[in-house]
Amino acid sequence: MANISRRKFIQMAGAGGLLAGFPYAASWGSQPKARVVIVGGGTGGAIAARYVKALDPSIDVTIVEANPRYTTCFMSNWVLAEMRDLDSLTHGYENVIARGINVIIDPATTIDTEGQKVLTQGGQSIPYDRVIVAPGIDFQWDAIEGYDAAAAEIVPHAWKAGPQTELLQNQIRAMDDGGVVAIVAPPNPFRCPPGPYERAALIAYYLRRHKPKSKIVIYDAKDAFSKQGLFQAGWARHYPGMIEWVGGFAGGKIERVDVAARTLYSEFDDFEADVLNIIPPQTAGRVAINSGLTDASGWCPVDFRDLQSTLARNVHVIGDAMVSSALPKSGYIAASTAKVAAVAVVDHLNGREPGTPAFFNTCYSLLTPQHSISVSGVYEAGTNAEGQPAILPVGNSVAVSPAGADDSFQAREARYAASWYDNLVDQGFG
Amino acid sequence: MRKKLLTATALTGLLMFAPGASADAPVSGALLAFQCAGCHGFNGHSVGPATPSLAGFPEEYFVETMMAYKEGTRHATIMDRVSWGYTREQFEAMAEFFAAQPYLPARQDFDAELAERGAAIHDQHCNSCHSEGGTFPEPDTAPIAGQWAPYLRDSFEDFLVHDRPQPRGMQRRLSALSADEIEALVQYYASQQDPAAYAH
Numbered sequence: 321m322a323n324i325s326r327r328k329f330i331q332m333a334g335a336g337g338l339l340a341g342f343p344y345a346a347s348w349g350s351q352p353k354a355r356v357v358i359v360g361g362g363t364g365g366a367i368a369a370r371y372v373k374a375l376d377p378s379i380d381v382t383i384v385e386a387n388p389r390y391t392t393c394f395m396s397n398w399v400l401a402e403m404r405d406l407d408s409l410t411h412g413y414e415n416v417i418a419r420g421i422n423v424i425i426d427p428a429t430t431i432d433t434e435g436q437k438v439l440t441q442g443g444q445s446i447p448y449d450r451v452i453v454a455p456g457i458d459f460q461w462d463a464i465e466g467y468d469a470a471a472a473e474i475v476p477h478a479w480k481a482g483p484q485t486e487l488l489q490n491q492i493r494a495m496d497d498g499g500v501v502a503i504v505a506p507p508n509p510f511r512c513p514p515g516p517y518e519r520a521a522l523i524a525y526y527l528r529r530h531k532p533k534s535k536i537v538i539y540d541a542k543d544a545f546s547k548q549g550l551f552q553a554g555w556a557r558h559y560p561g562m563i564e565w566v567g568g569f570a571g572g573k574i575e576r577v578d579v580a581a582r583t584l585y586s587e588f589d590d591f592e593a594d595v596l597n598i599i600p601p602q603t604a605g606r607v608a609i610n611s612g613l614t615d616a617s618g619w620c621p622v623d624f625r626d627l628q629s630t631l632a633r634n635v636h637v638i639g640d641a642m643v644s645s646a647l648p649k650s651g652y653i654a655a656s657t658a659k660v661a662a663v664a665v666v667d668h669l670n671g672r673e674p675g676t677p678a679f680f681n682t683c684y685s686l687l688t689p690q691h692s693i694s695v696s697g698v699y700e701a702g703t704n705a706e707g708q709p710a711i712l713p714v715g716n717s718v719a720v721s722p723a724g725a726d727d728s729f730q731a732r733e734a735r736y737a738a739s740w741y742d743n744l745v746d747q748g749f750g
Numbered sequence: 751m752r753k754k755l756l757t758a759t760a761l762t763g764l765l766m767f768a769p770g771a772s773a774d775a776p777v778s779g780a781l782l783a784f785q786c787a788g789c790h791g792f793n794g795h796s797v798g799p800a801t802p803s804l805a806g807f808p809e810e811y812f813v814e815t816m817m818a819y820k821e822g823t824r825h826a827t828i829m830d831r832v833s834w835g836y837t838r839e840q841f842e843a844m845a846e847f848f849a850a851q852p853y854l855p856a857r858q859d860f861d862a863e864l865a866e867r868g869a870a871i872h873d874q875h876c877n878s879c880h881s882e883g884g885t886f887p888e889p890d891t892a893p894i895a896g897q898w899a900p901y902l903r904d905s906f907e908d909f910l911v912h913d914r915p916q917p918r919g920m921q922r923r924l925s926a927l928s929a930d931e932i933e934a935l936v937q938y939y940a941s942q943q944d945p946a947a948y949a950h
Contacts, residue, residue: 370792371784652788659784678777680785680835682828694828698835717835721827732800732904733827736789739798744788746797 352380354669357438357448359428359607361385361413363392364639364654365454366748369421371662372452379669383416384438384446386427390749394512394651395741396481400489401522403689409481411749428455431611433632450665453613453620453629453637454658455605456480457511457649460618463601464504465576474579475596478519479511491595492523497531502584502593504574505540509619509644510602512651513546514695517565518685519597521551524559525688538565539584539591540572541601546648547685547693547720554687574598604641619643624701624711626664626674627657636661645711646699646718650683651744658748677701679711684737692733693721779843782836786844794848799858799898806853806948810889812845813838818915825912853887853948855896860940868938871931875923884939885947895942902936 356372358365361383373381391410398404413423426440431451438446459477461468467475478488492501501523505516520536527534544567545551555563566572576585577598584591603609603618613620613629620637621630627642629635638661639654647653656679664674679699684692697718704710721733783794786804790796794805804812818824819833836844872884879888884895894902908914909924910932916924927935 655788656785659781659787663778663781663784675781676775676777678781678785680788680832682789682832696828696831698832714835717831719831719834725827728907729827735800735900735904736827739796739800740789742798743791743796743801747787747792750792750797 353378354449355380355382355447356450356452356665356669357446358383358452358454359431359438360454360456360605360639361416361423362390362454362456362639362654363394363651363744363748364456364658365452366390366413366416367655368452368454368638368658368662369416370419370748371659372666373419373421375662375666376670377420379666380422381420382422382424382446382448383413384424384426384428384440385413386425388412388425391481391485392651392741392745393479393481393515394744396478396485397515397519397522398686399481399485400492400519401525401686401689403522406482406485411745413749415749428607429610431607431613431632431635433611433613433635436634448634450634450636450669452658452661452665453608453611453635453641454639454654455607456640457602457604458606458609460601460603464574464598466579467577467598467600471577471579472598475577475582475598477599478597479515479599479602488595488597492526495531495534495594498533499531499535499594500592501527501534501536501595501597502591503536503538504577504584504596504598504600505538505542505545505572506599506601507541509649510599511640511649512683513648514551514683514685516540516599517545517547517551518687520563520565521555521559521685521687524555524562527562528559534562536563537591537593538563538572539574539586540565540567541574543568547695549723550693550720551685551687553723554691554693558688558691604637608637608641613637613641615643617643624709625677626668627661627677628664636665646713647679647711648681648683648695650681652681652683652740653679655744655747656680682740684733684740686734686737687730690727690734691730692737693730694733694736695720776843777840779840779845779847782840783844783847793851795851795854796856796898796901799856799900800904802892802897802901803854803856804848805851806887807845807848807892808887808889809842809845809849811887811892812848813841814890816841816844823915825908825914852945853893853896854945855943855948856898856940857943858899858940860899861937862941864934864937865941866938867931868934868936868941871927871935872938875927876935879917879920882950883942883947885942886950893948895939896948897939899936899940902939903933906932906936 358369369381389412426442428438430439476484476487478484571586574584604620615621620641621643627636638657640649660677667674682696684694686692698714699711702712789801790804796803819829887893
């Protein structure tokens with residue numbers, strides 16, 4: 321029996337060796353079969369590029385991206401806790417280019433979906449057969465009165481990582497002990513649903529060590545939030561009395577801000593703070609809006625089977641910019657949808673009908689460097705109770721960490737969080 | 751029979767994208783497996799030290815592991831929850847994909863002196879089932895050599911503390927080892943980094 325199994329493995333190893341990674345037949349030719357352009361070289365865009373190229377190397381793949389280096393928004397709360405620096409979250413395109421993927425650093429302004437061209441700020445016009453749109457989010461400036469792009473230079477959102485993260489960190493570092501940090505959490509849907517609450521914990525982790533008399537208040541437009549029970553139990557355990565959450569029902573919805581006076585206004589009250597962090601309401605990235613890919617919700621409607629826009633032909637939208645669905649706007653879902661779109665695009669370009677999609681999410685949030693909580697879920701395309709196409713959770717698979725987990729369990733989840741980051745990023749940038 | 755089918759698939763690559771696949775068809779094993787990559791690495795080659803590589807896992811071992819998570823017989827933080835969203839048939843489809851990927855040992859630092867000690871412990875206690883220094887993918891085990899050291903430590907903890915199912919003989923041998931001896935085993939497995947050692 322053992323010998324038979326060994327012989328089979330010899331055959332298998334041979335097959336694996338020949339095909340070096342992907343078990344697909346590859347057609348190599350001098351002429352590209354088709355041109356796939358990817359708008360946005362973030363997590364979703366970089367991963368979509370890698371999978372398209374790996375699935376069919378004869379396709380010419382080009383990423384159009386605004387910045388020469390990309391800083392992941394996920395894990396940027398770790399910077400506030402002084403666990404990581406921004407450099408460790410910042411990734412260049414060297415490995416992407418080495419895989420035979422073209423990278424154009426020039427912001428895409430519009431996608432001409434009739435002419436099938438991506439237009440850039442630098443005046444380039446890049447033709448495509450299929451485009452994958454992965455622009456992430458943009459902000460609804462002035463949805464909170466007084467909070468616009470200029471105000472964000474004084475009061476950071478820190479919801480796109482980089483200089484904004486540094487600005488917030490510097491303000492917290494400069495704050496006196498006993499000060500108040502106010503976080504304004506946005507209404508649904510928004511990027512990284514557990515993010516504001518992890519941020520509170522990791523700012524508290526810093527404050528507890530350096531400015532232990534300080535407080536954090538979260539003013540929330542919502543009445544409930546992601547992993548709420550676990551977050552609130554974790555805050556109480558690790559940072560007793562430090563973090564206060566004011567839900568929408570309790571007057572937490574902020575309508576206006578006076579940036580100079582660092583004062584927030586709800587319908588009935590006003591709140592002063594020493595450091596303000598306003599995470600405003602969001603929409604799909606600007607290029608999606610400019611290209612007519614968004615609906616009244618501000619997000620991009622898609623056919624959930626292959627993530628093709630319902631508003632334009634040969635356009636697929638992935639990640640945060642996709643219309644709100646059961647899928648959270650997480651880094652993992654950016655990757656998950658990138659793969660669904662990549663497989664579908666390669667199928668379409670090879671004259672095949674795309675198969676059934678599969679979606680999966682995992683997301684870790686830290687309460688301390690040794691205590692992480694997670695949510696994961698398996699999703700499928702289907703039909704909702706109203707008979708509309710929808711993405712639905714499979715069975716009871718969408719679930720968070722158990723409430724009664726012990727220290728060893730929580731520490732292991734923290735180790736998994738770091739490895740989650742390594743592997744998630746490596747898929748696109750490794 | 752399954753193994754023959756797998757070999758054919760890996761060689762021709764035809765099965766994955768059979769023309770005429772419809773939305774009602776089962777999800778391809780490849781797309782299911784792609785979804786694991788965010789934690790277990792591109793094509794199952796993990797670059798994160800807490801999560802195992804799945805590339806080269808024997809199909810039987812992969813499916814039985816996922817079913818153990820689903821049935822609650824194996825300790826988990828998250829894999830039990832993940833397993834609830836899939837069927838045995840889907841695990842079989844994923845298993846086919848991962849089994850067809852070459853196993854690549856993790857590149858990591860190790861303590862050569864401890865590794866040498868670990869080699870002797872392995873030969874004495876472990877090699878009869880985890881043959882060829884733990885590099886051989888027996889149908890009912892994954893290769894243990896070449897995995898990340900932090901993952902290996904967690905795995906030993908699962909066997910010793912969290913009642914991860916194991917043969918009685920293994921339990922007896924493992925519980926007789928000291929913490930230092932177990933760390934020596936971890937260092938030995940981590941030290942085996944030559945990909946050629948895994949090309950059986």
